[in-house]
Amino acid sequence: MPRAPTTTDAFNAVAEPRRRQILDILVRRERSVNDLVRVLRLAQPQVSKHLRVLREVGLVKVREDGRQRLYRVDGRPLKPIHTWVKHYERAWNERFDALDEVLDELKREDDSNDASHE
């Protein structure tokens, strides 16, 4: 079954745990490749490779700052993923709302049982 077509790129990009880690780091503040190499303890070519994938799907933006290039997160491509998960969440919310009603009833039964034992 195909995924929602608009989400394919960002999905693939964040499917890789290291790339999610990079996003987690960059979401706090912008960083240079060297910063990321140090924090992640990865070889520089690996970090650059991940950054390239993230840039291709637009999740990471870059700017020149003197001699270095600084990377930062752009969350907009994640919106379709968010939407996709929200639909699933809604299905469960409906189910859980019905469960709330059952629980209210069980609580009332529990309370009246307690009262009758007093």
Added chain:
Amino acid sequence: MMQVMSSRSAKVTLPTPTQILITREFAAPKHLVYKAWTTPELVSRWWCGQRGRMTVTEIDLRVGGKWRYVMIVRDKFEVGFHGEYREIVPNQRIVSTEVYEQAGAHDPDANPVVNTIKFAEHAGVTTLTLLTDCPSQEVRDIIINSGMEGGMQEAMDLLEQVAISLR
């Protein structure tokens, strides 16, 4: 008195490419949440949400025991799931497999989804976590998509109602 909606929302996250994690709080002690989760007559009342009604709710709550739920969605089609209990710690934890019953599926029980449900209580509020471990990302995505289809269907139904009201 003002009516306060007690509805709390579930949080869905995707911790890894093959997992789905659902977290939800309930204003009830965990033994009651566990009871509502494991008693067939009670499950029949909530598992469908507003989508339909249960026609089968079988729960053999012991390790190696089987469960099977079937619901009729909007009086149109049947959707069935079944699985086996792998671990049971009353009022705390249930691990079970889950198989979506599809006509013509090739050996659907070979690589089931595994659900781990945990019940944790704090100050009378129970936090339920449901972790779904899928055999592949593809399966995980299909499961999420099933929610999407449901959501889309709801949206279409709403649209239909609005359209009718405009007539």
